[in-house]
Amino acid sequence: MASESWKGELEMDSAKSIKTVTTDVLCIGGGGAGVMAAIAARKTGARVILASKGKIGNSGDTIMIGGSYSMDGESARKDYGLKRADPSFTKAFLFEQIVKQSFYLSEQPLVRQFVEESPPLVYACHEWGERAKQKQAFTAPAGWMLSGHSLGVALKQGLAETPGIETIEDFMVVDLVKDGERIAGAVGFDVYTGESVLISAKAVVICSGGYQPFSVSSTNSDVTTGDGIAMAYRAGAQLADMEFMLFIPTALEPESSKGSILPYLLYAIGLPLGTLDEKGKSIEIPRALRKIAKGSELGKVIWNYYWSASGGLSMDCSKLAGMPRFVFNLGFKAMLNYFKQFYKYGHYHSDDLFEFKKIVLEKKKLEFALCSEYSMGGIVIDDKMATRVPGLYAAGEATSGLFGACRVADATTEMMVQGNRAGISAAQYASSVSSPMPDESPVQATIDKMDAPLAREKGPSALAVMQRIHQAADRGFGPRRDEAGISSALGEIEAIKKDALPCLTAKCKSRAYNYEWLCALQVENLLTCTEAGLRAALARRESRGFHVRSDCPQVDNDRWAVRILEEEGAQGMSLTEKRPEVVSMEIPAGKEANIADYIVKELI
Amino acid sequence: MNLRVFRYDPAADVQGSYESFEVPALPSWTVMDSLDYITKNLDSTVAYYRHSACDHGICGRCAMKIDGKVRLACSCEVGDAENLTIEPAGSEVVRDLVVRQGGAKWKR
Numbered sequence A: 001m002a003s004e005s006w007k008g009e010l011e012m013d014s015a016k017s018i019k020t021v022t023t024d025v026l027c028i029g030g031g032g033a034g035v036m037a038a039i040a041a042r043k044t045g046a047r048v049i050l051a052s053k054g055k056i057g058n059s060g061d062t063i064m065i066g067g068s069y070s071m072d073g074e075s076a077r078k079d080y081g082l083k084r085a086d087p088s089f090t091k092a093f094l095f096e097q098i099v100k101q102s103f104y105l106s107e108q109p110l111v112r113q114f115v116e117e118s119p120p121l122v123y124a125c126h127e128w129g130e131r132a133k134q135k136q137a138f139t140a141p142a143g144w145m146l147s148g149h150s151l152g153v154a155l156k157q158g159l160a161e162t163p164g165i166e167t168i169e170d171f172m173v174v175d176l177v178k179d180g181e182r183i184a185g186a187v188g189f190d191v192y193t194g195e196s197v198l199i200s201a202k203a204v205v206i207c208s209g210g211y212q213p214f215s216v217s218s219t220n221s222d223v224t225t226g227d228g229i230a231m232a233y234r235a236g237a238q239l240a241d242m243e244f245m246l247f248i249p250t251a252l253e254p255e256s257s258k259g260s261i262l263p264y265l266l267y268a269i270g271l272p273l274g275t276l277d278e279k280g281k282s283i284e285i286p287r288a289l290r291k292i293a294k295g296s297e298l299g300k301v302i303w304n305y306y307w308s309a310s311g312g313l314s315m316d317c318s319k320l321a322g323m324p325r326f327v328f329n330l331g332f333k334a335m336l337n338y339f340k341q342f343y344k345y346g347h348y349h350s351d352d353l354f355e356f357k358k359i360v361l362e363k364k365k366l367e368f369a370l371c372s373e374y375s376m377g378g379i380v381i382d383d384k385m386a387t388r389v390p391g392l393y394a395a396g397e398a399t400s401g402l403f404g405a406c407r408v409a410d411a412t413t414e415m416m417v418q419g420n421r422a423g424i425s426a427a428q429y430a431s432s433v434s435s436p437m438p439d440e441s442p443v444q445a446t447i448d449k450m451d452a453p454l455a456r457e458k459g460p461s462a463l464a465v466m467q468r469i470h471q472a473a474d475r476g477f478g479p480r481r482d483e484a485g486i487s488s489a490l491g492e493i494e495a496i497k498k499d500a501l502p503c504l505t506a507k508c509k510s511r512a513y514n515y516e517w518l519c520a521l522q523v524e525n526l527l528t529c530t531e532a533g534l535r536a537a538l539a540r541r542e543s544r545g546f547h548v549r550s551d552c553p554q555v556d557n558d559r560w561a562v563r564i565l566e567e568e569g570a571q572g573m574s575l576t577e578k579r580p581e582v583v584s585m586e587i588p589a590g591k592e593a594n595i596a597d598y599i600v601k602e603l604i
Numbered sequence B: 001m002n003l004r005v006f007r008y009d010p011a012a013d014v015q016g017s018y019e020s021f022e023v024p025a026l027p028s029w030t031v032m033d034s035l036d037y038i039t040k041n042l043d044s045t046v047a048y049y050r051h052s053a054c055d056h057g058i059c060g061r062c063a064m065k066i067d068g069k070v071r072l073a074c075s076c077e078v079g080d081a082e083n084l085t086i087e088p089a090g091s092e093v094v095r096d097l098v099v100r101q102g103g104a105k106w107k108r
Helices: A002-010 A032-043 A073-080 A091-102 A106-132 A148-160 A227-234 A263-267 A287-293 A297-308 A325-340 A353-364 A411-432 A442-453 A462-476 A483-499 A517-539 A595-603 B031-042
Strands: A017-028 A046-053 A066-070 A137-139 A143-147 A165-168 A171-179 A182-190 A196-206 A245-251 A275-276 A314-316 A365-375 A379-380 A390-395 A563-569 A573-579 B004-006 B015-020 B064-068 B069-072 B084-086 B094-095
Touching: A017 A032, A017 A182, A017 A411, A032 A046, A032 A148, A032 A165, A032 A411, A046 A196, A066 A106, A066 A148, A066 A411, A073 A106, A091 A595, A106 A143, A106 A148, A106 A411, A106 A483, A165 A171, A165 B064, A171 A196, A171 A227, A171 A442, A171 A595, A182 A442, A196 A411, A196 A442, A227 A379, A227 A390, A227 A517, A227 A563, A245 A297, A263 A297, A263 A314, A263 A483, A275 B064, A287 A297, A287 A595, A297 A365, A297 A595, A314 A442, A325 A353, A353 A365, A379 A563, A390 A411, A442 A517, A462 A517, A462 B031, A483 A517, A517 A563, A517 A573, B004 B031
Parallel strands: A017 A046, A017 A196, A046 A165, A196 A390, B004 B084
Antiparallel strands: A066 A143, A137 A143, A171 A182, A182 A196, A245 A365, A275 A314, A314 A365, A563 A573, B004 B015, B064 B069, B064 B084
């Protein structure tokens, strides 16, 4: 019986009886940041374990992209001989764009690191993709367009070319463990068997991605519960920028394409599309901003600002449907041919493009919503990817500080450039310290926490509690916020923490592939991240980037050109503020009436 | 719609059996939507590959036998079928619809 083996584990009175493996550097996360960190740490001479909740290079949000990765055009032309690269897209220009469009919340040393260190890493990834025979299409100014699946395959190629990395898949890390103040490893379990394991490590790199607390998931896979962010928080790291979620137009129909970013892509390529509110009335964007939005990454933040004022959004396709049919068909054919390079004919990922065509021509409108595809917030790091906890590093979407209030450059490049640096830093640190001795009682406490939902006889299901979190986030943490909504959502999160979290129960007691049990262990993480997001959203009494407050529309650089940092205090979550570090671009003073005015005056 | 789901816990059962669930599915629901409906509303113990599923036909890990054919649950719409039989796509069943696909391999 499965339940007997479970009892056997519960009877352990010493953490020493848990299966233990030892390494120098543990990288947590099977996407781009984790793979890059593992490769860099290995090349720096460390023993490395790469652990992933899903399959490495075939899970998480890396494979969900339908996008590109890139470097600056000058390096691409000069250092890599890419003739089609645009050399006017210089490092200095890229730096300036990221800082400005972060609404000046970028930590400029992190932007400098991103810009300076990306070219060789981006090129290395491109070569892995070529050797793995993946389709990559050059795209201006200096990057490659590819499918998420292909990016995963390219990363796996890089891993295969770096011998000596131990990989552990379908393994959920539940908590970090420490030796006094320093990191000593992590405890988790094998998703298929439920077996608990302690991975003793001198250094840990968190590469487990961002968080997604809403009911409709926009190109976020099932894993995006902010596990690494919350674990780092519990281990003493600080979080920041948690209020900034990147909302983009996401399909609500057809049902099988719910969560697809195809609507965003259709808007972004500049088709003659309108947008309707819930009453079917057209939402107008002033001409100046429409011009800015066209073909610019700022389109995301502009659309979010104007469209978030209404619920029940739909894409108005009547102009498109009213075109002469042969013109429409030519355009549709061009789209089919474009996507055919990366996906099965007639598809974008698994979305059937012919179904979209049918909706466009027959229904003439497509329901969509503004959903979060990326979280700007996360763990606070320096430009060596170190947190304030000795031995703990972080990279990729799990971190904060590079993109501030609005991400404009590629998250794919972020994961590569930060993953690589974190791996090097972690390996260097590991070579300078002795082996840790994980404190026994926290290891035991983690094992107890893991086993509790299986041991309880009665209590709420994590599946239902996850829905409660989603509903709270939908209500108060969406693309347009106000004090009452945020407070009400925060109240619900507090209530879940108090009444549900301590008594989550998995009805099935088997440790073998028990999703309800796994979800029970994710609930705490998503609660921590959502609480951090809501508290920061409540505190920030202005609007900036993707944080739009209908009750505080001003963009106020005099008061709010600061990052909100959060950490675990004696009385729960405590908030402080920090002005971003400047390298070369001073933060402008002053106030603007709203985000639209700010974009026109400051960002262009 | 009636969903006939293969149930099997190798640690407890001698052999697998089928359990039927009534699901208020629209034709546009995917098989994954229907299974999610079951675990959220009817029986949370049904096991199918979910913990790192992409839900967009990319990772290919939610493969299962749907009326005898191996399909991805996340992109296979139920259509107007009144009955569907869902079985694991493989012989090494971990539980219910989940089959062993790698998983943690410890070298030390």
